[in-house]
Amino acid sequence: MLNIKNLHVKLEEEDKQILKGVNLFLEPGKVHAIMGPNGSGKSTLSYVLSGKGGYEVTDGSAQLEGVDILDMEAEERAAAGLFLAFQYPVEIPGVGNMTFLRTAVNAQRKLRGEEEMSAGEFLKVVRAKAKDLKIDADMLKRPVNVGFSGGEKKRNEILQMAMLEPKMCILDETDSGLDVDAMKLVAQGVNALRDDKRTFLVITHYQRLLDHIKPDVVHIMANGRIIKTGGPELALEVENNGYADLLEEVA
Amino acid sequence: MAMDDIQVKDGVDAETVEAVKALSGTYKYGWNTEIEMEYAPKGLSEDIVRLISSKNDEPEWMLDWRLAAYRRWLELIEPDWAMVDYPTIDFQDQYYYARPKSMEEKPKSLDEVDPKLLETYKKLGIPLKEQALLAGVEAPEGERRVAVDAVFDSVSVGTTFKAELRKAGVIFCSISEAIREHPELVRKYLGSVVPVSDNYYATLNSAVFSDGSFVYIPPGVRCPMELSTYFRINAENTGQFERTLIIADKDSYVSYLEGCTAPQRDVAQLHAAVVELVLLDDAEIKYSTVQNWFPGDENGKGGIYNFVTKRADCRGDRSKVMWTQVETGSAVTWKYPSCVLRGDDSQGEFYSIAIANNMQQADTGTKMVHLGKNTKSRIVSKGISAGKAQNTYRGLVSMHPKAKNSRNYTQCDSLLIGDKCGAHTVPYIEVKNNSSRVEHEATTSKVDDDQLFYCRSRGMDEEEAVALVVNGFCKEVLQALPMEFAMEAQALVAISLEGSVG
Numbered sequence: 001m002l003n004i005k006n007l008h009v010k011l012e013e014e015d016k017q018i019l020k021g022v023n024l025f026l027e028p029g030k031v032h033a034i035m036g037p038n039g040s041g042k043s044t045l046s047y048v049l050s051g052k053g054g055y056e057v058t059d060g061s062a063q064l065e066g067v068d069i070l071d072m073e074a075e076e077r078a079a080a081g082l083f084l085a086f087q088y089p090v091e092i093p094g095v096g097n098m099t100f101l102r103t104a105v106n107a108q109r110k111l112r113g114e115e116e117m118s119a120g121e122f123l124k125v126v127r128a129k130a131k132d133l134k135i136d137a138d139m140l141k142r143p144v145n146v147g148f149s150g151g152e153k154k155r156n157e158i159l160q161m162a163m164l165e166p167k168m169c170i171l172d173e174t175d176s177g178l179d180v181d182a183m184k185l186v187a188q189g190v191n192a193l194r195d196d197k198r199t200f201l202v203i204t205h206y207q208r209l210l211d212h213i214k215p216d217v218v219h220i221m222a223n224g225r226i227i228k229t230g231g232p233e234l235a236l237e238v239e240n241n242g243y244a245d246l247l248e249e250v251a
Numbered sequence: 252m253a254m255d256d257i258q259v260k261d262g263v264d265a266e267t268v269e270a271v272k273a274l275s276g277t278y279k280y281g282w283n284t285e286i287e288m289e290y291a292p293k294g295l296s297e298d299i300v301r302l303i304s305s306k307n308d309e310p311e312w313m314l315d316w317r318l319a320a321y322r323r324w325l326e327l328i329e330p331d332w333a334m335v336d337y338p339t340i341d342f343q344d345q346y347y348y349a350r351p352k353s354m355e356e357k358p359k360s361l362d363e364v365d366p367k368l369l370e371t372y373k374k375l376g377i378p379l380k381e382q383a384l385l386a387g388v389e390a391p392e393g394e395r396r397v398a399v400d401a402v403f404d405s406v407s408v409g410t411t412f413k414a415e416l417r418k419a420g421v422i423f424c425s426i427s428e429a430i431r432e433h434p435e436l437v438r439k440y441l442g443s444v445v446p447v448s449d450n451y452y453a454t455l456n457s458a459v460f461s462d463g464s465f466v467y468i469p470p471g472v473r474c475p476m477e478l479s480t481y482f483r484i485n486a487e488n489t490g491q492f493e494r495t496l497i498i499a500d501k502d503s504y505v506s507y508l509e510g511c512t513a514p515q516r517d518v519a520q521l522h523a524a525v526v527e528l529v530l531l532d533d534a535e536i537k538y539s540t541v542q543n544w545f546p547g548d549e550n551g552k553g554g555i556y557n558f559v560t561k562r563a564d565c566r567g568d569r570s571k572v573m574w575t576q577v578e579t580g581s582a583v584t585w586k587y588p589s590c591v592l593r594g595d596d597s598q599g600e601f602y603s604i605a606i607a608n609n610m611q612q613a614d615t616g617t618k619m620v621h622l623g624k625n626t627k628s629r630i631v632s633k634g635i636s637a638g639k640a641q642n643t644y645r646g647l648v649s650m651h652p653k654a655k656n657s658r659n660y661t662q663c664d665s666l667l668i669g670d671k672c673g674a675h676t677v678p679y680i681e682v683k684n685n686s687s688r689v690e691h692e693a694t695t696s697k698v699d700d701d702q703l704f705y706c707r708s709r710g711m712d713e714e715e716a717v718a719l720v721v722n723g724f725c726k727e728v729l730q731a732l733p734m735e736f737a738m739e740a741q742a743l744v745a746i747s748l749e750g751s752v753g
Contacts, residue, residue: 050708053700074707083708090705094723100709103719108710143723160709 001199002026002049002168007060009041009048018044020224021060026168029196033210034203035235036221037243042203043087045221046172050084051077064168079111081167085157085174092144097156100144101126101163108164129162133189151182158189169193170201175209187212207239220246280512281545284371284485288404289355291348293488297321300458303348303405307427307461310434320447320457327451333614334643334675335583337519337556345521347459349486350406361409368408371483372401397508398423400480402493405461412476419475421505422467426494429465436467440498444527444564444591452523452558452585456492460525463493468503468534477733479508482524484544484555490521497527499534501567506537508736511544511580519547519582523558532567532594537575539732541740544580549638551610554582561588565597568623573600575731577740578615579747587645589618592626592654599628602731604740606747607640607672616646616677621654621687630661633725636672637748643675650687657686663693666724668717668748718745 002024009019018041026032036042048055049062051074062070069077092100106116117125130140133155145153154174161169171190175183190200190213202213210218210232218234219226220243228234228246238246291302300321304314329340353365361369398412400423407425416423422433430437447457464480484491499505511522522544528536538561547554557580563572574588584607590599601617619628628648636642648659665674676693698720706716722729722741729737 052704052708073712074704075710075712078708078710086705086708090699090701092702092705092720092723094726095719100706100719103711103715104706104709107712107715111710111712164709 001028001065002201003063003066004049005061007045007048007062008058009044009055010058012054012056017058018055018224019048022221022224022226024201024219024226026199026201028199029194030216031194031200031202031213032217032219033215033235034201034219034221034226035205035207035238037247038205040221041224042221043172046084046170046201046203049077049170050074050082075107075111078164078166079108083161083164083166083169085154085161085169085171087173087176089145089148089153089157091146093146095144096141097144098126098140101160104160105163126159126163130159132192133159133162134185135159150177151179151185154178154182154186155189158186162189162193167197168199168201170203172203173205174202175204175206183209184212207235210235222247280543284367286365286367286485287352288349288486289352290346290486290489293346294343295345295347295459299347303459303461306348306350307430309427309430312434312438313430316442316447317458320454321459323448324451324454324458327454329451333585333645334641334677335585335612335614337583337612340521340556342455344488346486346489347405347492348461349404349489351403351408354403354406354408358409361411364409368401368403371403371485372481397477397479400425400464400478402462402464402480402482402491404484404486404489404491407462407464416475420469420472421474422465423478424465426460426463426465426496429496433465433467436498437465437496440527440529441494441496442527444529444562445525445560450560453525453560456494456523456525456560459490460492460494463495463524464497465495466497466505466507468499468505470501470503470531472500472503474503474505477506477508479510482509482511484511484520484522488518488520490523492522493524495524495526496529497536497538498529499531499536499570501531502533504535506733507539508733509538509540509542511540511542517553519554519556521556521558522581524560526559526561526588528563528572530563530565530567530570530572530594530597533569534567535571536563537573537733538563538588539736540574540576540578541736541743542576542578542580542584543743546580546609546611547582549609551582554611555580556583557581557586558583559586561586562591563589563599564591565594565599565623565626567597568594569596570594571598571600573602573731574617575602575728576604576615577728577732577743578603578605578613579743581613582611584611584613584615586615587617589620590628591620591622592628592657593622594626595623596625597623598626600731601628601630601632602728603632604635604725604728604744605633605642605644606635606744607637607642608747609638609640611638611640613641614643614645616644618647619649619659620647621650621657621659624653624655624657626654626657628659630659630663631727631731632661632663633728634663634665634674635668635721635724635748636665636674637668639671641673641675643677645677645679647679648681648689648691649679650682650684650689652683655684655686657684657688659687659689661689661691663691664724665693665695666721667695667697668721714745714748717748721745721748
């Protein structure tokens with residue numbers, strides 16, 4: 001699904017290398033987790049993959065289903081099936097959540113040369129999916145993320161993901177700022193979207209999210225590289241011992 | 252934000268230039284109608300004033316009024332306090348009267364109007380046909396009927412639904428017709444809100460106005476449909492000086508819409524209009540404008556100089572006026588739709604979206620003059636600047652000694668796109684009694700890169716993303732517009748900002 005080779009990335013405005021040769025191969029239908037200490041480059045990886053400005057790729061490649069994505073515009077990557085659930089979803093005052101969702105769904109359809117979803121059909125689909133995530137009608141009407149609690153923001157990200165039906169989902173610290181109940185709800189939403197084709201890349205600091213979203217593969221990232229790859233047990237190891245041992249191991 | 256000392260980041264400059272280049276040609280209404288025109292000789296003199304008056308078959312009193320205005324104008328000096336900069340206007344190098352030859356014989360009905368003119372309005376999306384509806388065919392659900400007065404350069408070419416409105420007692424016609432047919436109303440109210448001596452451009456307008464719209468709503472009548480005037484400047488080097496007078500008698504209601512466009516030309520053109528609204532006891536007027544004059548090209552060449560005086564006089568107790576404006580066009584805008592809240596418990600509202608892109612300059616706002624007791628006013632202004640444009644909000648809130656227990660709320664928000672534009676807010680507040688309350692809130696923000704990226708990561712392209720964010724910013728004002736205008740305005744916001752981000 002997603003094939004990242006030797007990815008080197010620096011900041012556009014200063015001479016600071018952040019990713020120093022990341023290699024990742026994510027198969028269809030699998031859930032990969034990336035864990036790592038602060039400043040290891042996890043969020044940068046998610047931003048670079050989804051096309052945020054301010055970064056410069058100095059070497060390497062990233063392919064989504066065999067197609068290079070690094071030269072594509074952010075919206076083209078979205079239409080190709082890439083989705084990023086933000087760590088800090090942005091507020092857009094004055095724009096109704098529903099309007100935003102519908103604009104996004106139809107913008108992607110347009111880019112793919114498909115017909116727009118009718119208002120009636122859209123309403124039906126969005127209501128059903130919102131219900132699963134315990135998002136009420138009021139939250140659909142309110143301006144995007146404005147005045148949303150931490151949990152509401154993250155649930156809203158998952159709702160967008162459910163509506164856009166991406167092939168490749170990147171979740172950037174979706175558990176941050178959530179209490180246990182909210183985390184369970186978000187995890188349920190994610191698990192409901194799991195199937196044998198859709199791939200997930202779950203970025204997190206903590207093992208606890210992975211109790212709810214069970215990964216197939218766990219990677220440890222440090223200093224701009226993947227330093228270790230293993231099964232779910234690797235996450236537990238980190239939880240118990242911290243990153244220090246692992247970092248020493250590779251040093 | 253100062254105009255000069257703005258730091259431009261490396262790389263932005265070239266991108267902005269590219270973006271701005273991409274913009275040329277996006278003005279949708281820049282085409283021109285090839286039609287044989289009749290002009291008054293170039294320049295301004297008493298003879299021209301007399302000529303305009305005689306072209307309109309005006310009575311003596313009207314000519315005298317115009318001549319007095321002209322003589323007054325000669326003594327006035329053009330105001331220069333607005334934050335706009337434009338070359339000196341040579342008032343002798345303009346045509347003050349231009350009408351299609353085919354309008355020499357006044358058409359008695361719409362069927363007699365030159366097909367070329369009808370075609371022009373059709374192309375602009377303004378229906379000047381009412382046959383289908385008159386024949387009793389039901390309008391499609393949700394589609395409201397709107398009566399239109401179409402003004403082409405100096406003359407009104409036709410007014411729809413006149414007969415049906417007449418049945419309700421509503422008079423809706425061109426101002427030239429009103430001067431001939433309803434002199435008692437015109438004499439009583441013309442110049443009573445915006446006096447001849449009001450300001451330089453209003454005085455000029457009083458001398459040379461050629462046409463415009465006239466509305467009278469009798470006591471107790473709720474106008475059965477929305478009224479609108481559509482102004483089109485077509486001729487070159489021609490100024491448009493229209494005059495609109497709306498009188499809402501006791502306990503009446505009308506919603507009035509105004510639209511404007513002009514062809515894309517290299518030479519700037521002058522538009523100096525006067526709009527007067529009179530409200531008697533318990534009357535209500537909603538006046539909405541979508542102003543889309545040609546804004547000039549990306550280098551600031553051409554475009555309309557829009558110097559407009561609009562004022563509502565809430566003479567009657569409990570009367571209520573609401574101005575809503577979406578200003579996207581014009582090279583230079585100088586416009587302050589105002590409310591004189593004379594009647595006790597009268598209310599004035601002003602909702603404005605002003606967009607300035609490229610080299611456009613806008614100095615716009617409102618005046619709320621509270622004279623009566625318990626009067627209320629509300630101002631919501633949204634200014635959007637992009638390219639190298641300068642956008643100024645200038646507003647006055649004045650509470651006079653007798654305006655006890657009056658209230659004003661002002662909200663003034665500016666949005667900047669890019670880093671070469673400017674937003675300025677100049678509020679004047681005068682309070683001369685101690686029981687009134689004035690509130691003023693103002694914000695200035697930039698279109699946030701994170702917001703744009705968020706939208707784009709969901710599949711919207713850059714322009715869709717900007718339009719969405721900006722429409723969100725303007726939402727309170729868009730909501731104040733009549734339905735069909737709101738849709739148009741929303742689309743216009745997107746078009747006006749095309750290519751505004753690098």
